[in-house]
Amino acid sequence: MISPVSWVRDRLGERRAALVLLVALLLLAVVPLVALPAARCEVFGGGCRTPAPEQRADPVAAEKAPTPLDVATRGSYVALGDSYSAGVGAEATPADHNPLARCHRTSKAYYHEVAQAFRFAKGTSFWACSGATTDDVLDGRGGEPPQIGRIGRDTSLVTISIGGNDVGFSKVLAGCVVRLPWSRGCAEQGEEIAGKMAELRQSLPALLADITARAPYARVIVMGYPKAFSEISGVDGDNITVSDQRWLNARAYDLGRLIRQTVAEADARKAGTRGRGSVEFVDAYGAFAGHEVGSRNAYMNGLALNLPALQAEPRSYHPTIAGQHALAQLFIAQIEKGPGRPLS
Numbered sequence: 001m002i003s004p005v006s007w008v009r010d011r012l013g014e015r016r017a018a019l020v021l022l023v024a025l026l027l028l029a030v031v032p033l034v035a036l037p038a039a040r041c042e043v044f045g046g047g048c049r050t051p052a053p054e055q056r057a058d059p060v061a062a063e064k065a066p067t068p069l070d071v072a073t074r075g076s077y078v079a080l081g082d083s084y085s086a087g088v089g090a091e092a093t094p095a096d097h098n099p100l101a102r103c104h105r106t107s108k109a110y111y112h113e114v115a116q117a118f119r120f121a122k123g124t125s126f127w128a129c130s131g132a133t134t135d136d137v138l139d140g141r142g143g144e145p146p147q148i149g150r151i152g153r154d155t156s157l158v159t160i161s162i163g164g165n166d167v168g169f170s171k172v173l174a175g176c177v178v179r180l181p182w183s184r185g186c187a188e189q190g191e192e193i194a195g196k197m198a199e200l201r202q203s204l205p206a207l208l209a210d211i212t213a214r215a216p217y218a219r220v221i222v223m224g225y226p227k228a229f230s231e232i233s234g235v236d237g238d239n240i241t242v243s244d245q246r247w248l249n250a251r252a253y254d255l256g257r258l259i260r261q262t263v264a265e266a267d268a269r270k271a272g273t274r275g276r277g278s279v280e281f282v283d284a285y286g287a288f289a290g291h292e293v294g295s296r297n298a299y300m301n302g303l304a305l306n307l308p309a310l311q312a313e314p315r316s317y318h319p320t321i322a323g324q325h326a327l328a329q330l331f332i333a334q335i336e337k338g339p340g341r342p343l344s
Contacts, residue, residue, distance in 0.1 A: 068338025072219050075156030076122035079111035080147045084161040085128035089301045089318030102142045103129035108321045113328035122154050133165045134203040148210055155215040159331055161223040163259055167196040173317055176244050177303055186244040193251060208266040208279055221334055222263050223282045224256030228317055230294035256285050271341060278339040287326050299323035
């Protein structure tokens with residue numbers, strides 16, 4: 001078999017063959033090794049492979065989406081709301097019993113556990129106020145400045161319970177417990193509650209809209225109200241019949257459903273406009289299951305009467321220290337879980 005070198009020498013002569021071989025050697029020295037497969041493919045038609053497409057990083061995909069916890073903690077945490085958020089009924093220190101404290105914020109309110117559970121980049125603050133209504137959050141109460149003035153563009157988390165005072169639950173409970181000859185029965189207050197629920201259906205969306213406008217990047221977490229009564233007669237039943245307990249629990253459920261629906265609508269509007277942050281609902285109705293008023297280890301205070309004034313004391317039918325702890329766990333779980341949709 002004739003070698004390629006002999007064939008070139010025979011065809012071109014000794015001198016020309018040497019010249020051709022010299023040029024070939026120079027080409028091999030100049031062409032980078034990485035180009036050899038391509039050159040071989042062009043010259044000999046063998047060993048050709050389709051080059052792999054160039055991999056380029058996707059700048060959008062490369063940016064890690066924030067977790068719900070990231071969104072909640074990158075700014076400040078502000079706790080707003082009524083007595084359930086202020087911690088009335090969960091007094092543990094002399095300061096908690098200060099009669100001059102207008103808002104009755106206590107040291108065992110759920111706010112403290114939430115504030116300690118996470119590290120908020122811009123700190124935390126506690127502005128819930130006992131007796132607050134939706135209007136009070138906007139306008140202030142008892143000389144206190146408006147709660148809504150405590151939040152802003154650097155707020156990343158807001159927790160709030162609101163609505164119970166708008167529908168007059170404390171008055172309703174008093175009507176069920178303090179049975180005076182001229183007072184109406186418990187369930188006879190239903191029509192009045194229905195009217196106030198209808199008003200809340202207008203005022204609560206407006207409040208949430210104001211909160212999200214003032215704190216546009218925040219996760220706003222709104223709590224419903226826990227079921228208060230065990231629906232049994234006997235132990236610490238506070239003179240409320242089982243049928244009245246069921247009726248009162250049903251009204252708390254109705255209120256929670258109204259709040260849930262309003263919150264869902266507010267979050268849908270924010271998501272639909274691709275707004276940052278969220279509006280979320282924490283369902284607390286079953287938070288005290290097995291520990292309602294009337295149970296052996298109640299997470300809710302029973303009736304405490306101020307006999308000279310013939311009225312219930314503020315701690316009546318408000319969460320105990322254990323109850324506030326149970327609410328804190330609900331909020332902490334929701335902060336970690338998120339709204340169930342992507343957050344900007």
